[in-house]
Structures are given as structure tokens and as C-alpha cells.
Amino acid sequence: MRSIQNDNQLLYMEDKNQIDPIKFIKKVLSYWPFILASMVIAMGLAHYYNQSTPSVYQVGGKFMVTDNMNSNLIDLTGMPQGSSYQPPGQNVSNQSILMKSKPVAEKVLELMDLSVDYFEPGVLVDRELYKSSPIFVQVDWNHPQILGDKIKVTWTDQESFSLNFPGESYFKFLPGLPSEKIELDNYESKKYKFGEWIDFPLAKIQIGLIENVSEGEILIQLNTKQTLLGKYAGENLQVWPIDQTSSILGLTLNTSHPVKGAEYLNNLMEVYMGMELEEKNRVSKNTVDFIDKQISGVADSLNYFETSLESFRSKNKTYNIEAEGSSVYKEITELERQLSQEKWKRQYFTNLQTYLVRESYDQIIIPSGIGIEDPVLNNLIQNLITLQEERSYYLSTLTEASPLVSGVTKKIEDNTTLLLEVLRNINNNTQNLIEDLENRIQTAENQFTRLPTTQQDLIKIERGFTLNESIYTFLLQRRAESALAMASNTPSSRIVEFAQPSDQPIIVKKIAIYIIALFVGLAFPIAIFSTFILMETKIKDPAELDEELAVPLLGKICKSKTLGQLTVLEQPRSVVSETFRSLKTNISFVIPKDKQITMAISSTISGEGKTFTAINLASIYSLNLKNTLLISCDMFKPSTLKDFKLKGKKGLSNFLSEQVNNVDDIIQPTKFPLFSIITSGETPPNPSDLLASRRFGLLMEELKNKYDVIILDTPPVGLISQSFELLKQVDLTLYVLRYNFSKKEYINDINEIKMKKGVNNIFAVLNDVSDKHLTYKGLNYGYYEESGSKQHKFKKLFGRNNAAL
Secondary structure: OHHHHHHHHHHHHHHHHOOOHHHHHHHHHOOHHHHHHHHHHHHHHHHHHHHHOOOOEEEEEEEEOOOOOOOOOOOOOOOOHHHHOOOOOHHHHHHHHHHOOHHHHHHHHHHOOOOEEEEEOOOOOOEEEOOOOOEEEEEOOOOOEEEEOOEEEEEOOOOEEEEEOOOOOEEEEOOOOOOEEEOOOOOOOOEEEOOOEEEEOOEEEEEEEOOOOOOEEEEEEEOOHHHHHHHHOOOOEEEEEOOOOOOEEEEEEEEOOHHHHHHHHHHHHHHHHHHHHHHHOHHHHHHHHHHHHHHHHHHHHHHHHHHHHHHHHHHHOOOOOOHHHHHHHHHHHHHHHHHHHHHHHHHHHHHHHHHHHHOOHHHOOOHHHHOOOOHHHHHHHHHHHHHHHHHHHHHOOOOOOOHHHHHHHHHHHHHHHHHHHHHHHHHHHHHHHHHHHHHHHHHHHHHHOOOOHHHHHHHHHHHHHHHHHHHHHHHHHHHHHHHHHHHHOOOOOEEEEOOOOOOOOOHHHHHHHHHHHHHHHHHHHHHHHHHHHHHOOEOOOHHHHHHHOOOOEEEEEEOOOOOOOOHHHHOOOOHHHHHHHHHHHHHHHHOOOOOOEEEEEEEOOOOOOHHHHHHHHHHHHHHOOOOEEEEEOOOOOOOOOHHHOOOOOOOHHHHHOOOOOOHHHOEEEOOOOOEEEEOOOOOOOOHHHHHOOHHHHHHHHHHHOOOOEEEEEOOOOOOOOOHHHHHOOOOEEEEEEEOOOOEOHHHHHHHHHHHOOOOOOEEEEEEEEOHHHOEEOOEEOOOOHHHHOOOOHHHHHHOOOOOOO
């Protein structure tokens, strides 16, 4: 039966060793003043941050893009098109990424002069001036410049100004080199003239006064291109498809100035449309450039023949060709016109082959643009140009290893191979046609030699003039057609909704900062105190101690404010004395008042107040007219009762070692009535053996007949195992633990004494307890002698009932 009871107690203690989340939360919340203070401080810092940080504004617009990049693509390669298949809407997503790319942002920033920001100084935050600054700054970016914090420009007249550097962090910037931090604390302010370049080792700028302001102060901040790209091509700019089924993009930009942000978004959409139109006109422009080069050469030849023809006619007085000559002239002229066109085509085919071999796809001209009507060749080149545009588009957002890019690259290679084969066949056919035309011209020229010399010369000149004139007219016609096609091109994208500036800053961001601050202010102290509680190894909570003990907590002894051990005898009306009276009362519920009491006072280690508890508990009994005897059994520390100033040196060790045989010889009365003491005596070589001897038992039997109360001040059980022998001689054992000194693991020592050693008459006492834990139904012991001392208001406010630092 006893074994079952012990097993149940062990299971009960195992459950107690587990952390109770509700109790743990209560412990943490017992620090609520500190948690509240942390939250207030965090919210104050958040408020200061929000007030001292420039407001952020959000501007937005809508932009429509095309989602049919490959709609005109004709696949003549025989290749399956699955390798470059795009899911619906993917092109829209790609274009949204392209709009956020740095190349597009660079073009926009070239239109807007954002290299210098202007600010009006404020108390907590400086107000940005966009297009409203009274000064204008030009920067020479080929010269080192000062970046980082703001530069103060101050003037008191319209002629000169001075520069100051009020910030804490400045950097020296030079293109192509890493930035270098510089110190400007010792910079001496100088006067500079408005409109003149300021050239010194760290900067080269020109500041002009654009408004008639006699005095003022402006802060400027220089921005490099990389800084601006990080601001306008980074997370501040968001581009996303508004709907999965549409090709309309939404654009938002977080900016410090709403007007500047709106202008940037509008310029971004305009630049994007311009880039799209430029890409569309690229082929037509190549055609026009090619024709212009050809026209330049033909025009010179045409002028030469026109001048020669006029000179010949004027010199020979011959203006008309005779009938026979006219027939030959027409035949040869037509053949030469055809020959010229075929040679021109062959030159185009040769150039095209060169471009294909060099992969100079951006220089390719569509044959139909210059009058070569070959449907197969035209479709192949159109496909090649479209594929190359598609590949360039993908490379703006993807890598070469991307499946989309790889698929399009494979198509380009196959299309180029097929195109080169077609060009070889066309070139061969053209060469055969040129040779045939040359033979026919040679036959016609044989007839030409039979004409008179004057007629021959006139026909030669007119042949050259007519040939170049026809070529010139042909080229002009083709150029006009290409120019018209280029002029009629319009971008497929368009602006659906222009960005409009808004005066309302983003509230969500400030609210988010408050929420984050509130969370940090709450979580940080909770984490600190939780860690502190989990890592705390000392006993600080009487309520928790009572729950974890397997024995009753019989009393709590208040922290003594005196240095001596005789607190009860010297200050009987003190709080400490009252706590000992309370302990005595609790003992009376365990052992009846009229019964002789023998008790042992022990602890785990020295320093927990075992002797202090024994002396003052004995004092309480003597003050209550109980004949009381205090026996110091700790022969390892014989000087523990020195406050009584006893003169006798004979004690317990002398009696147990049979140096003294009369018990009365070791009992020493004190100056306090009904209070006697047996000291530990001289330190013997074998104190543990003496305490376990039969003579000690006989001594206790004799003393119990003489005294109402006997209290044994035993050695610590955690240090001397023979202390357990003393516990067999007593009616109850008080095990002393000290507040904020004893470790929590000592609780297990007490529990093991009860459950494993079988000592059932053991009780716990918590010594040196703080005043805040000594309450009874909300009333403390303040009405005793210590109540006259004033308690600090801060202590009253931050006092806790369940835990202590």
C-alpha cells in the first residue's frame, strides 16, 4: 500500500515538473508595468519616426499593351512551335517586367533632370521642392562629387551664397571608382558667386538663382544615375496585369513628391510607346537608309549623263534619233534596265548573305521594301525579323538558358539555314539571268555598230541617261513607299489613364510602422522576461514553491533588517517576529500544544538560514513560556551561536565522545528566561559517527523529559548524509529554503526525502521572503514596527505578487 502511495506521489511530481502554460503566462504578465512601459516607448519611437520621415505618396496609371507578338509569324521552317509557346497573358507579364527594367528607366531619366533634389529645411522633416526651388544646380558628373547627406545652400543677397555640410555621412563619388567616405566636419564655409562654377577637389557644381529672393536657405542632395535607377526601377515601382483576361497594366509608384512621381509615370508610358514605335520602324528605316545610299550614286551618274547629252546635242546639232537607231535604242535600253535591276538584286542578295553569316539581323531589309517580289524570300525574312525581335524581347527579362529563349534561338538557326539555301538558289538564277541579258545586249550592240557614228554616240549617251533615270525613279518610288509605311506606323500600346498627383500620403505605411512598433514593444519584453523565467534557477515565488513541493509549506519568514540573529528576542514586535509566531501557530496544527515537541531544522546547503530559523523559532517558544532547548548539532561549524555570547566551551561533541558524562554540564542557560542552549562543542574528528551513535539517542530521551520544546539545528542534509539519523529522533522536521538564494532543484531534495527516504513528518519553510509576498487577503504586515518607514511610490507601482526580479 505504501509503495502504491509513493508511486502516485512520483507521478504527481512528474506532472508538476511540466510547465503549466497558464501559470507561465501569469508569471510573464506579472511584469506588466515593464511591458506597458516598453510598448509606450516603442510607440513613441514609432511616432517620432513617422513624424521625422518624409511622407510617401503613391501615384498610379493604366497602360494597355499588345498580347499578340507572334500573330503575324508564318512558320516556313517546318519546325514545331511548341518550344516557344506562350501561355495566355504571359507576354503581358513579360512586358510588365520590361517596363520596370533599367534600360527603360534610363531613357525616362534622360528626359527628366532628377540628378539634384531640393528641400526646404523643416523641424523634423525637410519638405521637397520640385520645380519650385528658387535656385538651380548644374552638376559636372565627370568630376568628383559629394554624395550622401544633404548640402546646405545659404544666401543673404542675390550675388553670393555659402555651402555647409550639416549631415553626418558624406561620400566622394567618381564614375568608375568605388565611393569613398569623407569627413567634412572641419570644412570652412566660403562665399561663392551665383552662376559661376564651383570647382574644388570634392565637387564641381554651378548654382544659379532663378527667383528674385534676397535671402534664403535650401538643402540640395545629389543623385547618381545608379541611385535614381534603384529608386525608380526598384521596389518603389510596381507594374502588374489588372486582369488575367485583359492586356491592361496597372502602374503605381511610391514617391516622396506626388507631382514628380506622376510625371515620371507618364514619361515612362510615353517612352515605352516610343521604344515600341522605334522597334516597328527599324526595318523601314533600314530600307530607307539603303535606298538613300543607292540614290546618292545613281544621282551622280544621272547628272553626268544629262550634262553629256546636252553638250553633245549642242555641239553636233543633233536632237532626234532616226527610225532605225530608235528601234535599236529602245531594245538596248530595255535590256540594260533589266540588267541593272538584276545586278542591283544580286547586290542585295550578297549583302543579305553577309548579314546572315555575321548574324547582323538588325541590318536586314525586307525584299518587298525595295521591289523584290519573291513571296518565299519575303516570308522567310519576315519570319526571321519577327523571331529576332521576339528573342531580343525575351532577353530583356530572361537569360540565354531560358526555355523560351532557347526555343526561339533554335527557330532562328533553322530559319537562317533555310534562308541561306534559298538565297543560293536565287543567286544562281539571278546570275543566269544576268548572263542572258548581257548576251542579248551584246547581240543588239552588233546591230548598233552599223549606224552612223553620230547616231551611235547619241544613242550611247541617251542609253546611259535613260537607264539611270529609270533606276533613279524606281528608287525614289520605293523610298517614298518605305517612308510612307514608316510614317503611318503607330504604337500598339497606348495610355489608358494618365497618372495624377495626390496630396494624400500613404497612411497604410505609417499604420504598419505603428503596428510593428506595438508588436516589438510587446514581444521584446515578453521574450526577455520569458527567457528570464525559463532560465531562473532560484526560488522567487512562494506560490510556485508551494505547488511544486510534495510537503506542506508551513511558513514564510520575512526578510530581516537587522544584522544579528536574535531578531525575535531583541525586536519582539517586528514583522520578522510575527512571521515566526505564524510559523509556531502552523506547527500547533501539526503537533498539539500540550505535547512535548522535538523538531529538527535542516536545509540543503549552508547559508539558507537554517540556524537563524532555529534560534528565532526557539525564541518564540521561550517567549510563550515554553521551556525551550536549542541544540547545535552542526559540529562542522561550532561558532553558529556566537550572538548569545556563551562562555562555556563544553558541548554536544564532548558529551557524545564521553568526555562529559553529566548532561547538565553541557546545558548553558541564556540571559533570556526559559531558553537554554547546548552548543556543538569542540570539533571532533568523527562528527558524523557521533550523531549516529546510541549515546545521542539516550541523550535525546533524557532531554525530552526536561524540556517542553527541543529544537535541533542539524547540519545541511545536502552535505552530510548522517543528518538523516537525527531526523529519526524528532517529531517533525522543518526544511529551510531561502528566497532568491536556494535553487529550484533543492525542491526535489525535499520531495525525495519524503517519497524515497520515507520521512513523512517533514515540512518546508521559506526564509528571507520579500515583504510583497507576505500578504493575507490583501493586508500586509505594515502595522508593526516597520510600518513607520515610508515606502517608495515607484516600488508600490511596480510591486508584483507572483514574481520578482
